[in-house]
Amino acid sequence: MAPDNLPETTHGDHTPVATHEPIPDPGLPAHQWRPTDVDPKAERRAERQVASLFVLAALGAVGFIASYVIFKVGDNPDTIANLGASNLMLGLCLAVTLLGMGAGMIQLARKLMADHEIVEMRHPAASSQADREAAVDILKTGLDESGLGRRPLIRNTLLAAGGVLGLLPVVMLRDLGPLPGDKLDHTIWDIDTWTPEMQAWWTTQNRTLQRVVRDVVGTPIKVTELEIGDLVNAEPEVMFAVDAETKQPIVEGTQLLVDKSKAAVILHRMLPSDIVSAQTLNWSVDGIVCYSKICTHVGCPISLNERTTHHLLCPCHQSTFDLADSGRVLFGPAARALPQLQLTVDDEGYLAAKRDFTEPVGPSFWERG
């Protein structure tokens, strides 16, 4: 850009507005002396106050060290008035130290340090017109001397190289995680998706249907164990499978959490006559229905049951689902019904899953369809 194309640093653009009308500026009022400036007694009092605050600060620090040595953290955070003794004493002593320091310094500044206000003039943030022109000249000279303007081949290849280089960090982030594939479409209820270890364990069980077992303890559930109105948190039984030789759980650690975040279900028993939709009835056993526990909104585990209405409420964003009617959404931000798991009873009379969920569980995503 040529210097003459520059916007002028004119008066109107940069000089701050003057506000002297309709009343002229009377100017800074005269300085007023404080009591500590004129009264030696007040001055000495302020001096004592500041010094006392600093002494208090020092005592607080000593108290902190003493508390550090004396009080055990221990396993009880509720010793004094529901507060841990160590936490309370350390915190209070630290607060006394810091507040003493702070109050002392501020009191010193307010009462004893000179309190003359100073006037400093402002200058516009913009550079002077001469500097602007010089800057443009320098940049032009630099561009000329680099020769990049005259040599488009070099310029363009440099830009291309820079652009490709910029791609590298993006490419290198590719291994942040695996591609989703169809992982979100299945849960551990589907025996076909199991790992070889799980499959090996399953062959030792000699059964075809995977049981729905209580979470935490892993015990299988008989129809008669559930009363009308009961709500039970449940998991697929493979989550509690134990290797016969090593006595170690087969699904554990991260894999267990990943599987749980999709396969967790709830069982609810109601009168078969209360069930509204035909599918819910078909997929239930003696009024016991089984639904995904993972909210279709953003994936919180749903847990609040209204026993008489068969409504289930998500504690995170209050989406409410009707367990008697295909998990239909009654209220709240969730858009889709809770996926239902088709229940049946195995040869020994325990509740079992007929098959995996027929749709992805949990929050919506683009490819879900």
Added chain:
Amino acid sequence: MDLDTSKIADTNRGTPATAKKPNKAGAVAGWADDRLSLGTLTRVFARKVFPDHWSFMLGEIALWSFVVLLLTGTFLTLWFNPSMSDTVYQGSYAQLRGVPMSDAYSSTLHISFDVRGGLLMRQMHHWSAMLFIAAMFVHMMRTFVTGAFRKPRELNWVIGSLLLLLGILEGFAGYSLPDDLLSGTGLRIADGLVKATPVVGTYMSFFLFGGEFPGDIVIPRLYILHVLLIPGLLLALIGAHMLLLVFHKHTQWAGPGRTEQNVVGFPMLPVYAAKAGGYFFMVFGVTALMGALLSINPIWKYGPYDPSKVTAGSQPDWYMGIAEGLLRIMPNWETHIWGVTLSWNVMIPGQILPMVLFGMIIAWPFLEQWVTGDKREHHLLQRPRNAPTRTAFLAAMVTVYGLLWAAGGNDILATNFHWSLNSITYFMRAAIFVIPPIVFYVTRRWCIGLQRADNDRLLHGYETGIIMRSAEGGYAERHLPISEDAAYTLTARQRDEVHEIESEVDENGVAAPGTRSDRIRAKLSQGMYADNVQKPTAEELEEARHHAEHSHELEAGLDHPAAGHEFDDHALRDADDVPLRQH
């Protein structure tokens, strides 16, 4: 140029030719100045002037909270283990002993129960994070409502906005680290938000969590963001924020001798250094008090994260409250089309609206400047009443914020007040559109009313509380003029100019380019400034003074000039009859 030959060695023998050292401190200072030019820096900056006002301390709270965050956070890193590997807790807290959990959760318990001062530092870290974000919010509102973002400070406004955004992200990352039930639930919701992104949502989720949620790598990743990347950015931006503050010099309130051209206040050394340093200790001390007395995020009560568990009444940290509120009151819209899913119920509140809100914050100074066409520098602050539309806009936004905040706790409101959860949600869905405009209107008229009151005080003086009875038997309150300083302060503001469209057509009768945007600009200018009350002109003031003198003359003609002290002990006191208040 003269050469100082005393510094140049003229012999290899004897002692080096240097100036005599005056004293030890001077020697150190001289040594440093030879290398760092500290003398010049001190001369320029040590007596730098900062104006004094309580509202200028709000940003300082944010700054000092950040320092407290760095100090306490560094302490916590000495024990915290950001790993999602399995372990079995064996520490002091009996209720969780033997429970399998992640190293992150276990080491957080260790800090809380087996490191002396660990719980204090954890609680102080969390409290100062709350203070940091809250102070940034309030500081930003102060800057907004006083017009301190106007030229030349627009870029510092943008930097401040980025600081707020980064501060919130930093807070969320920190909240997620201990891997307790609440923090895991927060991540689960974040995963839902990410998955709702069109086209790439699942990919983003898998890349973030290193596979399927929750995976075993998200906490180490959030940790490095939380302790290195985001604090680094925050530090750099805070540095830039402060540099610009020093470069532009602080804004000040108008007053006698305090103009657009100067800055009046205490020098950095010693008063401001002592006050600011003392204030750091005050902020630190209050944080220590909070850490000692107010329990925050007692993660041992929540237990380790389990994707199949959640507690009723789960709440995020307060600054996430509006996102939570938006998520909760959003109607459940979802589109299924061409084999894909568009989750408007998550995208709108979780992605689009936060970006719109943030964009609006960043854009405001530029929008306002476009409407006013004011390209001048502004160093005097505006009283909120003197920018009625802007103040009303802030009030409306604060209302939106408050409503969403309440909506984010609709379950807590329902259980505490025995209200219907559904009714609260339906109410909020409507209130978010109805109440803010009402607040906007009321605040705007309120500001304009205050402007009128200011003009009344300028033109007719202040109300003395003295009732005068005229010869005809009528009663009137006596007004006395306000002091010259007060009058000047009230008038030290600009007149608003309403932008008019110059011409719809150019010289050839063709529609002029940019007419449309010009028309919008004129409309906005009309709406924002036309109703404002402008300060009186010199003539109006003169006329009012005339009028006042006239009525005083009338009063002077009364038999018994009523001083207003017929029924009190004023006559007993040894004082001149001065105006009752300094206005």
